[in-house]
């Protein structure tokens with residue numbers, strides 16, 4: 001059977017991305033907080049997170065460049081169509097792997113690529129895991145000089161890892177909704193509102209006349225019937241759950257008590273700016289962190305708050321791999337979610353870092369007042385390590401001299417699927433795999449005598465992988481439970497080395513001049 005799929009130049013030739021180690025740079029606030037801000041290309045960063053976070057992320061929100069053809073000060077949004085698809089495809093594949101089985105992914109997009117993105121996501125997440133397209137009203141006024149229609153909304157595509165395992169939280173009930181509940185008959189169960197007793201789906205057993213307390217005979221509307229049977233209605237009348245009006249003569253209605261309704265409301269798919277903010281709100285929020293270089297395309301905190309409210313609970317892990325000015329991380333922090341944010345641009349330093357520092361210190365913008373945010377918590381800032389393998393002047397692949405011995409062990413362990421965790425008492429236990437095998441990486445020549453000593457301390461039922469630049473002949477086969485491999489040769493075919501980023505042409509963006517910036521602001 002022919003497969004229905006979107007295709008583009010280069011599809012199927014995605015790179016084998018190097019799983020880099022992350023280099024911890026600084027911690028802000030509580031040193032035990034495990035929130036992460038990562039500077040670097042998100043394909044490399046997501047690959048490096050895969051080992052530790054596969055299946056662990058509860059909610060992913062991304063707001064990738066929309067490919068609108070606009071050139072922004074902080075990045076270039078104008079990619080050729082198939083380049084854009086090639087940028088998104090491997091990233092979405094990795095994001096899916098990171099998603100928990102009861103997790104969801106929310107992707108902001110507009111008309112330029114939205115429908116292509118839907119097809120791409122159907123392929124990656126499965127059509128059956130598509131939840132909805134949310135329409136977010138991003139503008140409050142028309143752009144009167146638009147040549148065609150004035151574009152006032154974005155889409156948010158919502159997918160789950162497994163739709164049957166995922167249910168959104170309810171939105172809180174508003175004061176306005178609760179104000180509709182009254183208690184005209186002083187019912188001891190408290191305030192209530194009334195609901196129609198008739199339904200359109202006909203059932204003969206529910207079609208009968210009712211005599212009101214005033215003696216009036218009432219029948220269901222033509223073609224319809226009552227919601228309940230005669231017996232059930234009598235039971236409800238006895239329990240004072242049917243309302244006939246103050247004079248006992250109106251068409252009967254069911255009483256719905258506030259104490260008995262669901263503790264919240266199901267979210268709808270159209271999100272108005274009055275409820276979740278608009279573009280200008282978002283712009284105002286980020287200006288507070290950097291008013292010299294205004295970030296052009298932030299999202300309002302209330303929009304992200306709505307997503308995180310629906311998709312997560314306190315303590316859940318949230319990921320945004322196109323972090324921009326840091327909105328998702330800031331909102332997750334204030335809502336007591338754990339988070340990982342990845343941003344490639346310089347604004348990681350000029351916007352995300354200062355914004356998150358301010359949040360830790362109790363910043364009062366955005367959703368702070370609504371969630372009673374007073375500061376606290378912390379986050380760690382990371383850079384991606386450089387590539388492990390470089391080419392020497394003779395054209396041979398060698399370990400990069402930017403790697404110190406500790407980084408080398410961590411990198412080789414990661415490439416071989418081992419978690420780096422050196423045992424202070426046992427020098428050859430530098431990490432372990434999920435199957436319980438150990439890894440030992442050395443930059444020294446390994447002799448048979450050294451191997452014999454290690455083997456002496458290694459029980460027969462345990463396994464060890466040793467990586468060394470050179471070793472005595474025959475060591476590879478000397479012990480059944482010890483595998484000895486050469487570095488760098490043994491890791492050369494694990495992935496592609498040397499790529500500093502896979503961001504295609506998003507770096508070195510053109511700058512907006514003052515006039516263009518004003519046009520953009522007005523748009």
Ligand SMILES: C[S@@+](CC[C@H](N)C(=O)[O-])C[C@H]1O[C@@H](n2cnc3c(N)ncnc32)[C@H](O)[C@@H]1O
Pocket residue numbers: 040041042043063064065066074075295297298299300321322323324325326327328342343344345502503506
């Ligand atoms: C539309 S903005 C996100 C705005 C964000 N939602 C906010 O509220 O500020 C898209 C961001 O993705 C970043 N980006 C683009 N390609 C990237 C890549 N390959 N790796 C990491 N970040 C990337 C851009 O630098 C830009 O900051």
